[in-house]
Amino acid sequence: MKIPAQYREAVEKSADTAGLPIGIIAAQINQESGWNPKAVSPVGARGIAQFMPETWEEWGNGKDPFDPFAGLDAQGRYMKYLAGEIADLTSNEKEKIQFTLAAYNAGAGNVQKYGGISRPSRKPATMWKSSWATPRWTIPQTAKSPVASISGSCKPMNGHTPCPIHA
Incomplete structure (x- = not known):
């Protein structure tokens, strides 16, 4: 997964915060927005990490959801939270990743x-x-x-x- 140069450091920090591989965070962002910080989904998800407005209110720290660096920072913290929420269901790293991504979506x-x-x-x-x-x-x-x-x-x-x- 090629990470745009301007986001490389922020993705590394997001992955480190989340406790997930850099490639997972990068692939997730690539799939969610195609690295477009101004992306808006048909259901209202916004920004590079495609946060719904209600979720952004909790995780965005009062910042602009279209600020890609704020989005990547929030992504790391949110994914860490989700990983903790489903931790008791997982028995290995592969399940941790898959269940955390499932929690992000559902x-x-x-x-x-x-x-x-x-x-x-x-x-x-x-x-x-x-x-x-x-x-x-x-x-x-x-x-x-x-x-x-x-x-x-x-x-x-x-x-x-x-x-x-x-x-």
């Missing part, structure tokens, strides 16, 4: 409620953890969601999708 409460799955599934939460040993999904080359792009997109098999991804 909310930590949903990830906790569904045991690591960010959308309701009729299968037990253990289905998700067991999918690491015996994958029931494949990773396509293209993906649309930040979770899918970074950690693999899930294709339903046997009537379920045991992945941290939401529609």
